[in-house]
Amino acid sequence: MNDLQISAAPVSPVDGAINSWFDPIATWFGSIIFFPISIGEISFPFVVLWLISAAAVFTVYFGFIQARGAKLSLEIIRGKFSSKSDPGEVSHFQALASALSGTVGLGNIAGVGVAIALGGPGATFWMIVAGLLGMCTKFVECTLGVKYREIDENGVVHGGPFKYLPVAFRRFSKPVATVLTGLFAIAILIFGVVGGGMFQANQTFAQVRTATGGDDGFLAGPFASLVFGIIFAALVALVILGGIRSIAKVTDKLVPGMAIFYVISCLLVLGLNFSNIPNAIGEIFAGAFNPQGVAGGIVGVMIIGFQRSAFSNEAGIGSAPIAHSAVKTRRPISEGFVALLEPGHRLHHDGADDHRGQPGVVPGGSGCR
Template identity: 45%
Template sequence: MNNLNGFLSVIDGYIGGSDWFVYLLLGTGLFFTLYLKFPQFRYLKHALRIVRGKFDREGDVGDTSHFQALTTALSGTVGTGNIAGVALAIHLGGPAALFWMLVTAMLGMTTKFVEVTLSHKYREKTDDGTMAGGPMYYMKNRLNLKWLAVIFAVATVFSSFGTGSLPQVNSISNSMFTTFGINKVLTGAVLALLLGFVIIGGIKRIAKVTSRLVPLMAFIYLTGALAVILYNYENIVPSFIAIFRDVLTGTAAVGGFLGAGFSFAFNRGVNRGLFSNEAGQGSAPIAHAAARAHEPVSEGLVALLEPFIDTIIICMLTGLVILSSGVWTEKIDNRFQNADMQILASQYDDGQQEDREDLHDFLLGRKDLPLFSGDLEVIGGVIQDEVTVLHARSVAEHVTVLSGEMLYSGTVTVQNGTPVNQGPVAFQGKSLIHSAPLTTFAFTKSWLGNRGSYIVAIGLLLFAFSTAISWSYYGDRAVTFLFGSKAVFYYRVVYVLGFFLASFTDTTIIWTFSGITIALMTIPNLIGILLLRKEMKSEVKSFWQEYAVRFPGEKVPVD
């Protein structure tokens, strides 16, 4: 597992984790924001009216309403990115990462408007009578770049696992185990059966389920989040200050948090922002292609709302919960994940300034520290060698080694700082935590106490499960494009099986794979919409001309 995670991390470093990918993503959003004259602000009220059916026309072709398309796409984006992804971004980059998530969302509103409009224009009706669309169709039908369309479709199939299936159930099973002690395998098995039942019904059943789940899950989660923020009201202003103060400098070490540089906060904030709202990834256009609409821009305006709801509202609330509660710098008792561990060959004290600086530079890749290799001697659960155990980018305290639930005595083989072939042996102690467990712990810091964790568990269950449902549809549309409708059944079987297996797989590996698949989808889509920039501007102009004719008394944006 460690070798696999290391291999995937190297790949991620060249694409999703690289600076050039971040610049391509933000640069595309910034370009269209300026090119189309800030549509995310000027068109917002019109987008709300279209969702309510104002621009609908009798005989519009499609399988779902505007609202159902919006909730289906939202259910695909509002998921672990809003709960686990925000926590991971803050854990890696400090409060400043939240700022870059918000910037990504603001620019992403325009990007999503563009990609949905172009994809909706070139959608097709499949052999089974349903609508199929997405970036692969404008790549094939308009750009005449079928090879690019194939690359995107293949990436979509992989990303349906990397974004929609694996991290979602992994976060659910971890949360259910932490909160209720429910076995991860049992959680995976039950949810896999439910998932199979829903996705067999296709887009119409998916749309009905998600249109009910999304409002319910949003209400439950937002109520719990506000309870934490108001309970810690004295930390609200300091939290906002931290978000904006550290934007250009990075975050200094505080508590168990060893600090983060600017580039790491910037990269992780943008990367997790993309995972949260998927603007530019090309996934939402697949859901919106099913909407009943005669004018592509109208559906693009509906999609413009998604990053606003998903990231600017929900992710911001999650971030304030974590920051105001103070748990992001607090070491918590937990059982360590192997892929998150490093064992140093010397002892370091994070209470000493010099040691903190050395550890900070080590975690940022600026300095090498000696890694332990050899056999660790353990007696009664206590490590006898003079080493430092790092877990979740923090110095672990009160570390004990267990075999099952019993204190372990013997040796543990370590290679380059990582335990190998340790069988049932596990490490536990106090360290920072991240992803869903961090958000879960933050929700206990309110009047609800430990019962607040139930909100995260239930919210995550609904959020993540609905995301898995929506992404199964994205994947089956990609499979339809590649192999035809008959191949969809086999894809769904593999999708459900992968969903089950990920419920008890190492979290760190899941998230690393996720970052790779996101980038593989996003890159060809961004290239495609940039090539069609002039057509996009023409579509917007013709839409507002039609809108003005249909509603002569209403003021429309002037380009």
């Protein structure tokens, strides 16, 4: 398999007009956000190298917290350290479910397929490596999301990168901090609309259309995609217009079911192909370190795996801290441990108070009380 096409919905006149309007804009933004750098025969976005490098630095600095914090993460998500009086809007589990609802399936299925199609089985190995590193990135960004959040007089949480990025960029000056945070806000908005909304809506329609008869089904008409999109948007609006509490109430029921279905489906596929598992594992390791037919050799297959992993787990993108910042807790680092579970996981208890009087992260501290 040399190429893999993601299913696309049929193009109606309305769809075609929208595509013609937005394609130049998307291309222009893409050339900036995904500015390429070259290593030998391969070219890849600089942002991918930046994300992986940051994740590696965080992993070393925090002493491989993604391995040491697994037990504590599970204890926190079960509510062991929670109190009804904790400030926030949703529970640890609800925050996790809200963040996961937008990643499971988005890149975990199509992204893996594309990675294997382009980089061979070896890309799977580097996706796993990138995912393990990304666990620490989630730990850091979601801890910061809670640490610098603000809660208004109505109990509504305002948090995420928009609160901690100005603090980080302030060393450059306040105007620079404002501009850089603004650029991030625009980028994350585009990602949410295109990567989260358009991509998933398109895939949903394409799969429903296929399941209902394809070209001979009732969704084969030229305006079927438009009508389907409007109905789909209305159903989504019923969930998201109520804010994070409404989203959490839906996702804490939907995500477990989705995860169970996802795992059972994977186990079913593995069971039906059980005899091929040893050979597949061998091909993954062989392809990771001795790839054949992949431009750039080992570096090429590594980059392909890292690129698809960045799309799959969203570590470092900034979307996850928005959901996690609404959690009910007095300890910012506690949500960092919960976020470890998104890309995949003991830490000793140690901490101190942050600037709002909440036990939090301090230099040298790496735990929660």
